[in-house]
Amino acid sequence: MLSEKILEIDPFLKPYISDIRLRNQNYLTTKKRLLEKGQKISSFANGHHYFGFHKQKNGWIYREWAPNAKKIALIGEFNQWNRTSHLLKNIGDGVWEIQLTDEDQLVHGSKVRIEITTENDKFERIPTYCKRVVQKKETVDFDGQVWDPPQPFEWTDQEFKRPQDEPVLIYESHVGMAGIKEGISSFQEYIETVLPRVKELGYNTIQLMAIAEHPYYGSFGYQVSNFFAVSSKFGTPEDLKLLIDTAHSLGISVLLDIVHSHSATNVVEGLAQFDGTETQYFHAGDRGTHPEWGSKLFNYGKTEVIHFLLSNVKYWLEEYHFDGFRFDAVTSMLYHHHGLGVSFDHYDKYFSINTDTEALTYLQLAAEVAKEVAPDCILIAEDMSGMPGMCLPIDIGGIGFDYRLGMGVPDFWIKTLKNTSDYDWNLGSIWYELNQRRPQEKVVGYCESHDQALVGDKTIMFRLADQEMYWKMDVFSQSDIIDRAIALHKMIRLITCTCAGEGYLNFMGNEFGHPEWIDFPSPDNNWSYSKARRRWDLAEDTNLRYRFLQSFDHAMIELVKENNLLATSSELLLHHEDHKLLAYQKGEFVFIYNFHPVEQHTVNLQIDATKAKLILHSDWQEFGGYLDSTNEQKPLVASSTQFSIPINRRSVAVYKI
Numbered sequence: 001m002l003s004e005k006i007l008e009i010d011p012f013l014k015p016y017i018s019d020i021r022l023r024n025q026n027y028l029t030t031k032k033r034l035l036e037k038g039q040k041i042s043s044f045a046n047g048h049h050y051f052g053f054h055k056q057k058n059g060w061i062y063r064e065w066a067p068n069a070k071k072i073a074l075i076g077e078f079n080q081w082n083r084t085s086h087l088l089k090n091i092g093d094g095v096w097e098i099q100l101t102d103e104d105q106l107v108h109g110s111k112v113r114i115e116i117t118t119e120n121d122k123f124e125r126i127p128t129y130c131k132r133v134v135q136k137k138e139t140v141d142f143d144g145q146v147w148d149p150p151q152p153f154e155w156t157d158q159e160f161k162r163p164q165d166e167p168v169l170i171y172e173s174h175v176g177m178a179g180i181k182e183g184i185s186s187f188q189e190y191i192e193t194v195l196p197r198v199k200e201l202g203y204n205t206i207q208l209m210a211i212a213e214h215p216y217y218g219s220f221g222y223q224v225s226n227f228f229a230v231s232s233k234f235g236t237p238e239d240l241k242l243l244i245d246t247a248h249s250l251g252i253s254v255l256l257d258i259v260h261s262h263s264a265t266n267v268v269e270g271l272a273q274f275d276g277t278e279t280q281y282f283h284a285g286d287r288g289t290h291p292e293w294g295s296k297l298f299n300y301g302k303t304e305v306i307h308f309l310l311s312n313v314k315y316w317l318e319e320y321h322f323d324g325f326r327f328d329a330v331t332s333m334l335y336h337h338h339g340l341g342v343s344f345d346h347y348d349k350y351f352s353i354n355t356d357t358e359a360l361t362y363l364q365l366a367a368e369v370a371k372e373v374a375p376d377c378i379l380i381a382e383d384m385s386g387m388p389g390m391c392l393p394i395d396i397g398g399i400g401f402d403y404r405l406g407m408g409v410p411d412f413w414i415k416t417l418k419n420t421s422d423y424d425w426n427l428g429s430i431w432y433e434l435n436q437r438r439p440q441e442k443v444v445g446y447c448e449s450h451d452q453a454l455v456g457d458k459t460i461m462f463r464l465a466d467q468e469m470y471w472k473m474d475v476f477s478q479s480d481i482i483d484r485a486i487a488l489h490k491m492i493r494l495i496t497c498t499c500a501g502e503g504y505l506n507f508m509g510n511e512f513g514h515p516e517w518i519d520f521p522s523p524d525n526n527w528s529y530s531k532a533r534r535r536w537d538l539a540e541d542t543n544l545r546y547r548f549l550q551s552f553d554h555a556m557i558e559l560v561k562e563n564n565l566l567a568t569s570s571e572l573l574l575h576h577e578d579h580k581l582l583a584y585q586k587g588e589f590v591f592i593y594n595f596h597p598v599e600q601h602t603v604n605l606q607i608d609a610t611k612a613k614l615i616l617h618s619d620w621q622e623f624g625g626y627l628d629s630t631n632e633q634k635p636l637v638a639s640s641t642q643f644s645i646p647i648n649r650r651s652v653a654v655y656k657i
């Protein structure tokens with residue numbers, strides 16, 4: 001039996017005890033249905049070891065699940081795409097199998113498909129467990145590729161172990177747009193260009209997007225067709241392994257942005273209508289199609305679907321040594337309405353008929369599989385609803401994740417920047433938004449991610465500076481707009497990083513205020529890659545101000561990492577709405593903000609600050625300000641319990657006391 005301790009942690013859940021009990025019961029009932037007595041859930045999640053292509057002593061064995069098929073033929077380069085020479089055998093329960101000898105000439109790298117014949121139709125598909133899928137030259141079509149290199153990849157990361165007490169500092173990354181060139185960058189280019197930057201900036205984790213194969217590049221990787229295949233756009237599976245192995249050698253953990261919330265509608269290279277039916281992997285009718293994305297929605301109550309997805313979780317951990325996952329679109333999974341147009345302002349909206357209980361149970365099982373395979377792995381849920389218990393252990397009524405993304409914070413900053421002059425910012429609202437969290441549930445805080453950088457939206461820096469970025473970001477120009485943008489960019493990031501969660505996330509390039517938006521090639525932009533890349537050169541140009549923002553971000557990450565500040569609670573010391581002053585303490589560190597657009601103020605705090613030392617100031621010259629950080633900064637201390645310090649407009653100072 002599972003406990004109901006979650007009700008003690010969050011007493012507001014007590015009226016919903018029946019829903020918590022249903023959550024627990026569904027989890028136990030589903031495990032009982034799936035597992036043999038004494039079997040672990042990770043032992044159940046072995047589809048990738050059974051299905052697909054597997055090298056044998058003298059040849060290969062290939063298996064596929066296609067219950068609606070009447071005949072299946074394996075076709076490919078090895079048999080000149082012959083549709084009659086290599087027929088699979090139906091071995092029961094919708095599973096088909098064929099054994100090939102070395103004489104069949106199936107080798108590593110062979111391009112393959114299968115031809116499925118049903119009662120009324122005949123069509124080609126790519127095997128579901130293919131580890132590599134490649135696009136045909138000059139067409140939109142794809143082929144599967146048998147992938148089992150004669151020389152297995154040699155890992156060197158045996159000694160790597162992520163410190164369990166170290167909060168995650170995530171550098172969210174898209175490999176394809178990680179280079180300066182106008183085109184798709186590779187895993188190798190990411191190793192050479194981005195990993196050294198991540199190490200230098202101080203982030204301890206990278207989160208890789210768009211890794212599973214997706215036919216449409218502009219989907220940002222969120223329309224997955226082949227769940228076990230590494231996107232061939234960026235390189236080979238071994239290239240990805242080298243990236244992860246190299247990251248581990250630098251002390252950097254690697255998370256996979258995993259998409260189990262929906263699937264591409266592509267037929268030949270996807271799961272949609274794989275065996276000719278709508279319901280092999282997905283719900284039927286309207287329930288099987290996302291009303292906004294048009295993608296296919298999994299049937300999380302079906303044993304074979306659970307098996308497929310859980311095996312996928314285990315596969316990425318085993319085969320590629322990922323250190324965990326960011327589960328995409330969890331809100332869409334959790335609710336029948338997918339969270340569309342819903343404001344989660346009352347506990348009623350989390351439970352009863354609103355909840356897709358089968359999806360919730362699947363998330364619990366996925367968390368359990370991941371922790372059994374890799375006990376130290378990191379699990380992050382992209383859930384904007386704030387589902388109670390998302391980041392609490394399963395055995396006390398939770399769902400089992402480690403962190404939830406603090407998605408309300410970037411929305412708050414966008415709304416604030418878009419609708420309110422900083423003369424009118426409400427610091428009380430800022431403090432509340434950054435510090436509200438469910439009890440004992442950890443959050444990854446952030447002020448912007450890739451979502452805010454996409455075309456149609458704006459990054460914080462672009463929203464603050466707009467077109468002035470095109471003309472006034474050089475060190476020789478004078479611009480009040482740019483000065484304001486740089487000042488607020490630093491302040492917003494520091495207060496978000498130190499207050500909004502127990503972890504922190506930044507999308508690559510945003511640390512230096514990367515200009516403009518992300519726009520993938522499409523007919524609308526004449527298939528241009530000019531805005532689907534990262535202009536690292538801007539942050540390295542000493543004649544431009546981007547380097548000041550990058551230097552500040554580096555100092556900020558170093559501060560919170562070296563002093564474990566994200567694991568330290570914040571205590572509000574001062575809030576003066578008229579003067580736009582805010583001060584708080586985290587352990588030995590005091591953060592003092594003056595958000596006022598015009599006036600300098602003196603902050604008086606009743607704390608023991610006789611040994612106070614200024615360790616960070618947003619107005620230091622290396623951050624684009626006017627103060628010389630090499631000069632000793634002495635606070636004005638009136639007594640052992642009175643801390644008094646002047647602070648300039650739009651600036652933040654951090655003291656160690």
